[in-house]
Amino acid sequence: MGYVLKRFVQMLFVLWAVATILFFMFRTMPGTPLAAFIDSTITEEQQEALIAQFGLDKSLGEQYLLFLWNLLQGDLGQSFFFKKPVVEVVWEVFPNSVILTLTSLIVAYLFGIVAGAYLAWKRGSWVEGMGIPLVLTTRAAPEFWLGMVLLAFFSFYLGWFPSGGANSSGAEWPSEWQRVTSADFLSHLALPAITLAIYLQGLPLLLMRSNMLNVLQEEFITMARMKGLSTWSIVMSHAARNALLPVATAFALGIGGAVGGNVVVETVFSWPGVGRLLVNAVAASDYPLAQGAFLMITFVLVVMNFIADISYHLLDPRVRVAASG
Amino acid sequence: MSLNSIASVRSVVATGLVATTLTTSATSLWADAGDPIRSLTLISRAQAANPQQFQAAELIAQAWRELGLDVTVQGLPRPQQSDAVWYNRDTWDLTMWQMVGRPERSDPDEFVYNLFHSSTAPKGYNFVGYVNPEYDKIAEEQRLITDKEERKVLIDAAQDIIDRDQVYAFLVHPLKTYALDKTVWDASSMVEQPGLGIKNFWTFVNAAPVGDQTDMVLNSSDELNAINPFYISGATDSWITELIWDRMMRIGPDGLPQPWAAETVQWSDDGLSVTLTLREGMMWHDGTPVTTEDVVFSFTAPVDFAPMYKPFVDGIEEINVVDDKTVVMTLTTGNAAFETSTLSKINLAPKHIWEPLLAGLGEGENAESVLEETRIGSGPFKFNRWVTQQEVVLDANADHWSAPKMDRWILRVVLNVEAALGMLRSSEVNFMSDYTGDPDLLIEAAEADGDLEVIDSVDIGFQYVAFNLRRPPFDDANFRRALSAAINRELIRKAAWNGYAVNANSHVSPALVFWHKDGIAEGLETGMDLAKSILDEAGYEVVDGRLHYPAGQTEAFVE
Numbered sequence: 001m002g003y004v005l006k007r008f009v010q011m012l013f014v015l016w017a018v019a020t021i022l023f024f025m026f027r028t029m030p031g032t033p034l035a036a037f038i039d040s041t042i043t044e045e046q047q048e049a050l051i052a053q054f055g056l057d058k059s060l061g062e063q064y065l066l067f068l069w070n071l072l073q074g075d076l077g078q079s080f081f082f083k084k085p086v087v088e089v090v091w092e093v094f095p096n097s098v099i100l101t102l103t104s105l106i107v108a109y110l111f112g113i114v115a116g117a118y119l120a121w122k123r124g125s126w127v128e129g130m131g132i133p134l135v136l137t138t139r140a141a142p143e144f145w146l147g148m149v150l151l152a153f154f155s156f157y158l159g160w161f162p163s164g165g166a167n168s169s170g171a172e173w174p175s176e177w178q179r180v181t182s183a184d185f186l187s188h189l190a191l192p193a194i195t196l197a198i199y200l201q202g203l204p205l206l207l208m209r210s211n212m213l214n215v216l217q218e219e220f221i222t223m224a225r226m227k228g229l230s231t232w233s234i235v236m237s238h239a240a241r242n243a244l245l246p247v248a249t250a251f252a253l254g255i256g257g258a259v260g261g262n263v264v265v266e267t268v269f270s271w272p273g274v275g276r277l278l279v280n281a282v283a284a285s286d287y288p289l290a291q292g293a294f295l296m297i298t299f300v301l302v303v304m305n306f307i308a309d310i311s312y313h314l315l316d317p318r319v320r321v322a323a324s325g
Numbered sequence: 326m327s328l329n330s331i332a333s334v335r336s337v338v339a340t341g342l343v344a345t346t347l348t349t350s351a352t353s354l355w356a357d358a359g360d361p362i363r364s365l366t367l368i369s370r371a372q373a374a375n376p377q378q379f380q381a382a383e384l385i386a387q388a389w390r391e392l393g394l395d396v397t398v399q400g401l402p403r404p405q406q407s408d409a410v411w412y413n414r415d416t417w418d419l420t421m422w423q424m425v426g427r428p429e430r431s432d433p434d435e436f437v438y439n440l441f442h443s444s445t446a447p448k449g450y451n452f453v454g455y456v457n458p459e460y461d462k463i464a465e466e467q468r469l470i471t472d473k474e475e476r477k478v479l480i481d482a483a484q485d486i487i488d489r490d491q492v493y494a495f496l497v498h499p500l501k502t503y504a505l506d507k508t509v510w511d512a513s514s515m516v517e518q519p520g521l522g523i524k525n526f527w528t529f530v531n532a533a534p535v536g537d538q539t540d541m542v543l544n545s546s547d548e549l550n551a552i553n554p555f556y557i558s559g560a561t562d563s564w565i566t567e568l569i570w571d572r573m574m575r576i577g578p579d580g581l582p583q584p585w586a587a588e589t590v591q592w593s594d595d596g597l598s599v600t601l602t603l604r605e606g607m608m609w610h611d612g613t614p615v616t617t618e619d620v621v622f623s624f625t626a627p628v629d630f631a632p633m634y635k636p637f638v639d640g641i642e643e644i645n646v647v648d649d650k651t652v653v654m655t656l657t658t659g660n661a662a663f664e665t666s667t668l669s670k671i672n673l674a675p676k677h678i679w680e681p682l683l684a685g686l687g688e689g690e691n692a693e694s695v696l697e698e699t700r701i702g703s704g705p706f707k708f709n710r711w712v713t714q715q716e717v718v719l720d721a722n723a724d725h726w727s728a729p730k731m732d733r734w735i736l737r738v739v740l741n742v743e744a745a746l747g748m749l750r751s752s753e754v755n756f757m758s759d760y761t762g763d764p765d766l767l768i769e770a771a772e773a774d775g776d777l778e779v780i781d782s783v784d785i786g787f788q789y790v791a792f793n794l795r796r797p798p799f800d801d802a803n804f805r806r807a808l809s810a811a812i813n814r815e816l817i818r819k820a821a822w823n824g825y826a827v828n829a830n831s832h833v834s835p836a837l838v839f840w841h842k843d844g845i846a847e848g849l850e851t852g853m854d855l856a857k858s859i860l861d862e863a864g865y866e867v868v869d870g871r872l873h874y875p876a877g878q879t880e881a882f883v884e
Contacts, residue, residue: 032408044448049632053691081550081558083694092713148743156747163747165715169542169735172710270739272714280548285404 004310011306018298022291023067026282027060033080033285054080054287067291076292081284086292090274096166097273099180101262103189104196105254112201113247116208117240121231123213139202147195147268154191161191164270192269196262200254204247211243218242249308256304358866359874362798364395367790368409368420371400378421378788380821381496385790388811392856393872410791411452417793422493425560426501426520426785426836428567429670431580433840434662436832437483438464441492454795455492469659471596476661477840484831484842488849490802494790494809495846497818497826498834502764502781504771506755509538512778514730519580520785520836524758526567527578530705530729532756539732543758544739544748552700552711554672555631555692561736561759565717568734569610570672570702573601573620574664580837582664586615586673586703596659601668603650608724609675610707617646622676624654630683630692637667675701705729714738750774764825783836787829797881798874803863809849811856 034050051057055066070077076086115131122128138146155163162168166188173179215221216239224234263275274293281289369375369382379400386396396419401409410420430436438445442464445451460483467479487493501522505512511534516527524543532541550558554570557563574590577583584590587601607615621644627634640663642655656663682695700708705727706719719734737754739745742762748754750770760767764781771777792799792808799805814828827835830846864875874880 032404032412034412046632046636047448078694083551083553083556089713151744151747156750159751163751163753164739164741164744165737167712167715169716169737169753170540170718170733267740268744270715270737270741270744272712276548276714276740283402283404 003313007306007309011302014302015295015299019068019071019291019295020064022294023064026285026287026290027063029282029285033287071295076295077288079281079289080286082286082289086289087296089289090277090293090296093272093274093277095176095180096271097262097266097275100189100192100196100265100271100273102255104193104200105251107193107197108200109204109247109251109254111197112204113208113240113244115201116205116247117212117235117243119205120209120212120216121235135202135205138198141199143195143199143262143264144268146198147192147265150191150195151268162188164188166272188271192265192271195268196265203250207247207250208240208243211246212239215239215243252304252308253301256301357876358868359876359878360880361868361871361873362394363880364397365389365418367396367398368406368417369398369400370406370421371402374402377499377821378423381788381817382421382790384817384820385494385812388813388853389808391853392807392811392860393867393870395871414447414452414454414793415795418796418799419793420791421788422791423788424786424832426834427560427563428518428521428525428576429665430785431518431520431576431837432582432662432665433480433833433837434468434666437467437480440832441483441487453492453791453793455490456794457486457490460486468661469596471592471659471661473839480833480840481842484833484845487832488830488845491805491809492792492794493832494792494805494812495829495831496788496790496812496814497822498784498787498829498836499822500764500781500825500827501784502760502767502779502825504749504757504760504767504777504779506749506752506776507535507778508776509534509536509752509755510541511535515780516578517780517782518576518578519838520783520834522782522784523780524564524756525578526575529568529731529734530727533730538752538755540735541731541733541756542735542737542754543756544737544745544754546738546740546742546745546759546761548714548738548740549711549717549736551693552708552717553693553695554674554702555627555634555695557633564758565719565736566672567704568706568719569700569704569708570674571607571704572669572671572673574668576665576669580839582669585669586620587668590664590668596656598653598655599663599668600647600651600653603652604726605650606726607703609678609703610701610722611675611678613675613677615673615675615703617649617652619673619676620644620652621646622680623673624671626674626679626683626692627671630686632691633693634671637670640667673703675703706734709733746770749777763823765823781825783827783834785834785836787832787834788826789829797878798865801863803859804865807856807859807863807865810851810859811853812851814851 033054033056034047055063058066067077078085079089082089115135119128119131122131151163155161166185167179168184168188171184173182179185221234221239224238229238262273263279265271266273266275274297278290278293280286281293367382367386369379372379379398382398386398389396406420410417410422424436424440439450441451441455441457441460443451443456443458443461446454446456463479463483463486467476467483470476470479501524503523505515505523510532514528514531514533515523516525516531517523518525518527529541545561547559547561549565550562552562552565552569554566571586573585573587574582575585586604586607588604589600589602591600593599601620603615603617603620609615624638624641624644627638640656640658640660642657645653645655647653660667678701679692679695683692686692686695702708703725705722705725706729707722709718709720711717715738717736721729721732721734736758737748739748739754742760745754745757745760746762746767749757757767764779768779771779790812792805794800818824818826818828828846830849831842833841835841835846860872866873866875
C-alpha cells in the first residue's frame with residue numbers, strides 16, 4: 001500500500017510540474033493573444049480593454065497563483081477566443097478524437113500482433129524478407145502523404161469514401177450514439193482511421209516479432225515441441241501469450257495518447273478533433289485553452305501510467321520484489 | 326525560357342559593369358560617404374503559410390541587393406510576425422503585409438483614415454509610423470464632406486500623397502477566385518460585388534437552384550470562432566453574422582450603402598442628424614416583431630457591452646424614438662462614412678433576448694462571452710446549428726422580405742485545399758467560397774469537370790511592403806521611392822501570383838471604381854536604373870558594393 005501512496009504523490013508532483021511548465025512556456029513564447037484581434041479599426045483603448053479582460057494586466061506571479069488556485073478547484077479557465085470554458089470547448093470535439101484514435105489503434109494492434117507473430121515464425125523465409133522492408137516503409141511514410149494518397153485514390157478517383165469531415169453536410173441525428181454508429185459516420189471514419197492504422201501498425205508488429213523471437217528460443221518452447229504439440233498451438237497458446245505483455249503496455253500508453261488527437265490526420269481529412277484545437281490555440285496564443293487542453297492530456301497520460309504501474313506491480317511478482325527491495 | 330535566360334545573363338553583365346564603374350568612382354569619394362547602411366531583415370509570412378507573399382519577398386530582396394543593400398528574408402508565423410511588427414514598433418525595418426477586403430471597406434474611409442492618420446501611429450493601424458499633418462487634414466476633412474464629388478477630390482489627393490511619399494511599396498491587388506457547380510446553381514443568379522467577388526450577401530439571397538439540390542454547401546479553410554452579433558471574431562464568422570442579423574442599411578452590389586431594415590434614410594441639411602424609418606412587418610426569428618426600441622438597443626448596447634463595435638457608435642450623440650416606426654440619430658460631427666461604417670455595420674439584435682442576458686453578466690464580462698440560445702436575428706437566414714470544427718447550418722427564413730431561394734446554407738470547415746477541390750468535383754461542396762490554392766489548378770479542374778464555373782474579381786485588399794518610417798534610412802522619402810522603384814511588380818505579379826492579380830499603387834482599390842484614382846498604378850515609374858539614379862541624387866553612395874548613407878549621416882542603430 002505504501003508503494004501505491006508513493007506513486008500517487010509522485011503523480012501529483014508530475015501534474016504540478018507540467019502545469020507550471022505549461023503556464024510559463026506559453027507566456028514566454030513570442031506572440032500575444034492580441035495578435036488575433038489586429039484590425040484596422042482596433043483602437044488603443046480597445047487593446048487595453050482586451051488585455052484587462054484576459055487578465056494579462058496582472059503581474060506574472062499573480063497570474064500564476066490565480067491559475068493554480070483555479071486549477072485546484074477544477075477550473076481550467078475560459079478560452080480567449082471561443083469565450084467559452086476550456087473544458088466545454090475540448091469536450092465538443094473529444095469524442096471524435098477518441099473514436100478515431102481508438103479505432104485505428106485497435107485495428108493496428110490486432111493486425112500488428114498477428115502479423116508480428118507470423119513473421120517471427122517465418123524467420124529466415126522469403127515472407128520475412130519481403131515483409132520487414134514493407135512494414136518499415138509504411139511506418140516511415142509521412143502521415144499526410146499517406147493520407148493524401150488514400151484520399152486521391154479512394155475518394156477523388158474511385159469515389160468510394162467522402163473527402164472530409166465526420167458527417168455529411170447538414171446531416172442530423174437524434175443522439176450522439178446514433179450519430180457515431182451511423183453508416184454515414186463510419187464511411188467518413190474509414191479513410192482517416194486506415195491512414196492512422198497504417199502509420200501505427202509498425203510498432204506492435206515489430207515489438208511482437210522480436211518478443212516472439214526471444215520467446216521461441218526459451219526452453220519451454222523446445223519442451224512443447226518435444227511433447228509433439230501442433231505448430232499453431234505452440235505459436236498461439238505458448239509463445240504469443242508470453243510475448244504479448246510488452247505489446248499490451250504499448251497499447252495502454254497509446255490510449256493515453258489518443259486524447260491528444262492527431263493533428264496531421266485531422267487536418268488532411270478535416271476531422272474534428274483535439275489536435276486541431278491545440279494547434280489553433282497555440283498559434284493564436286489562447287493561453288487558457290492551450291494549457292488547459294495540454295493539461296487534460298497530461299492528466300490522462302499520467303493516470304494511465306499510474307494504472308499500468310500498479311497493475312504490473314500486482315501482476316508480475318518480479319516487479320513487486322524489485323519495488324520493495 | 327531561353328530568351329529569359331539570355332536576358333538575365335545580360336542584366337547580370339550590365340549590373341556587373343555598373344557596379345564596377347560605381348565602385349571606381351566611389352573610391353575617390355570614400356572620405357565623403359556616410360555610414361554603410363546596416364543589414365536589413367524583410368519579414369514575411371512563412372513560405373508554407375503564404376507562398377505568394379514569401380516568393381514576392383524573395384524577389385524584392387534580390388532586387389534590393391542589386392542596389393547594394395544587405396537584405397535577408399525572414400519567414401515567420403502570423404503571431405510572431407504581429408509581435409515583431411505590431412507590438413514592437415521601434416525595432417523592425419521591413420515587413421510584407423496585407424489588407425483584406427470586407428463589405429464595409431467598400432467605402433474608402435477605413436483605409437484612408439486608419440492606415441495613415443497620425444493618431445493611429447502609436448498603437449493603431451498606422452504601424453509604419455507615418456506622420457504628415459497635410460495628410461491628416463485631408464483624412465479628417467473627407468469624413469465631413471457628404472457630397473460625393475467633393476469628397477472624391479480629397480480621396481484622390483490622399484492617394485496622391487501616399488504615392489508621392491511611397492509610405493508603402495504597394496505590390497498587387499490579388500484576384501479573388503470562387504467557383505460553383507453549375508448543375509446545382511444557376512450561374513446567372515450569382516451577384517458580383519466589386520472587391521468581394523461572388524461570395525457575398527447578395528449571392529446568398531439570390532442564388533437559384535436549378536435542380537433538386539436546394540442546399541448550398543460552401544467551404545471555409547479557417548476554423549470558426551464565434552457567432553455573435555456583438556463580437557467581431559474571425560473573418561469567416563462575419564459571413565455568417567451578416568446573414569442572421571439584419572442591419573439598417575447594407576452595402577449593395579454596387580459597393581454603396583442602400584436602405585435595408587430602414588425603408589428610408591433621410592439626412593438633415595447640416596448632415597448632423599439622420600431619420601430612419603423601419604420597414605413594415607419585420608419579425609425576429611422567434612416570431613416577435615422588430616420595434617424601434619430594438620433599434621435603439623442595438624446602437625446603444627455596444628457602448629458598454631461590445632468593445633469591438635463601440636468605435637462605430639461613438640459618433641452618435643443621441644437616438645430618439647419619434648413613433649413606432651421612426652428613429653432619429655444625432656451625430657456629434659458630420660461623418661461621410663456613417664452609412665457604411667455604422668448603419669451598414671451594426672447588427673440589429675432583439676432587446677427582449679439580449680437585455681436580460683447583458684444584465685446577468687459578471688464583472689469584466691461583456692456581450693462577447695454570451696453564448697448559444699441567443700442567435701435570434703431578423704435576417705434572411707435563421708441559425709440552425711453549429712457543429713464545432715465541422716459545419717454551420719443556416720435555414721432560409723421564408724418570411725423575410727428578401728427570402729433566399731435556397732433551403733439551407735451549409736458552411737463546411739475544410740482545412741485541406743486539395744480536399745476542398747476534390748469535394749467541389751464530387752459535389753460534396755457546390756459553392757467554393759474559400760480557395761487558397763493555385764488558381765490554375767482550379768481552372769484546370771473546372772475544365773476537366775465541365776460542371777464548374779470559376780469567377781474571379783479584383784480584391785479591395787492589397788499586398789505591400791511596409792517600411793518602418795521611425796528608423797532611418799526609411800524616414801527619407803527618396804530612399805523609399807528608390808526601393809519601391811527597384812521592385813519589378815510585373816515579375817512579382819506573374820511569378821508569385823501566377824498572373825492572378827493587378828498591379829497596385831494605392832490604398833484605394835480599383836475595385837472601388839468611383840474612389841480609385843485612375844492610372845495611379847500605371848503612373849508609378851519603376852526600374853533598376855531609375856532606383857539607382859534616385860539614390861545617387863539623394864546622396865547615397867555605393868562603396869565596395871555596399872550602399873552608404875549620404876555624407877555625414879551615421880547609422881543611428883546598433884543591431
